Amino acid sequence: MMNNQDIEQLLDNMVNELQQQLQQRQIKDPIMIGIHRGGVWIAQRLHEKMGLDSALGSLDISFYRDDFTRIGMNPQVQPSELPMSIDDQHIILIDDVLHTGRTIRAAMNELFDYGRPASILLAVLVERNAHELPIQADVIGKRLQLNNDEHIKLTGPAPLELVLQKIS
Numbered sequence: 124m125m126n127n128q129d130i131e132q133l134l135d136n137m138v139n140e141l142q143q144q145l146q147q148r149q150i151k152d153p154i155m156i157g158i159h160r161g162g163v164w165i166a167q168r169l170h171e172k173m174g175l176d177s178a179l180g181s182l183d184i185s186f187y188r189d190d191f192t193r194i195g196m197n198p199q200v201q202p203s204e205l206p207m208s209i210d211d212q213h214i215i216l217i218d219d220v221l222h223t224g225r226t227i228r229a230a231m232n233e234l235f236d237y238g239r240p241a242s243i244l245l246a247v248l249v250e251r252n253a254h255e256l257p258i259q260a261d262v263i264g265k266r267l268q269l270n271n272d273e274h275i276k277l278t279g280p281a282p283l284e285l286v287l288q289k290i291s
Contacts, residue, residue, distance in 0.1 A: 124275070125265075127282035130248070133264035134165070137246060138172045140262045141215065144244060153213040153244070156180035158230050159201050161219030161277035165248050168283075169217060178206030187229035203233065210238040219277040221247040221263075224256030249275055249285065 125133075145153060154177045157166025163181045170179045183201040216230060227245060234240060246262035251269050267275060274288045 124287045125285040127284060130264075130283045130285065133248060134168050134172060137248070137262055137264050138169060141169070141173065141244075141246060144261060148213075148242070148244075150213045150242070150244075152177060153215050154180060154206065154209065155215045155217060156182055156205065156234070157217045158219075158226060159183040159185075160199075161248075161279065162217045164277065164280040164283060165219055166217035167280070169215075169246070180205040182230050182233055184226060184229040184233055187233045189225060189229070205237055208238055209234060209240045211241045212238075214240045214243045216243050216245050217247070218245075219248045220275055221245075221250040221258070221260050222253060224254050224258035227258045228256055248277065251275060 153175065155166050155170045155175055157163035157179065159181060166179055166181070181201070182203045185200045214234065216227070216234070218226060218230070221227065231243065234243070244262070245258075245260045247260045248264040249267055250260055250263045250265075251267045253271070269275065272290045274290050276286050276288055278284045278286055
């Protein structure tokens with residue numbers, strides 16, 4: 124559906140939008156945090172392209188999901204790693220796909236267990252339809268309208284590709 128070159132263009136556009144939003148909000152030295160797995164891959168690329176000074180953080184929200192009793196625990200749970208205290212820090216939270224909003228809710232729940240950030244700016248590579256929670260991204264690489272039986276998946280980490288899958 125989208126190859127690495129297409130995704131690089133989306134990432135360049137996201138960098139420009141993120142820099143504009145940080146400037147408008149007068150935010151300097153934000154902390155970037157990616158959500159496992161695809162969000163971390165996107166965050167690594169954005170962090171590098173933006174030349175941020177602070178270390179990159181990562182979250183594994185497996186224990187914060189509201190549906191793990193239905194779908195089971197992710198067999199590849201990774202530790203969350205935050206580079207520093209997030210109290211009063213401005214956070215750029217990165218995910219690959221914003222679909223229902225439940226992953227972002229879980230990520231914010233986990234973040235608040237670590238402290239009280241000054242603000243959270245949400246950036247996603249793809250926003251698709253069918254939100255279930257009132258969560259929206261501040262920066263979006265691409266918007267997609269998908270059918271209920273379609274799913275978009277980021278593969279990587281290199282090369283990054285977006286693959287459309289049919290759910291049977």
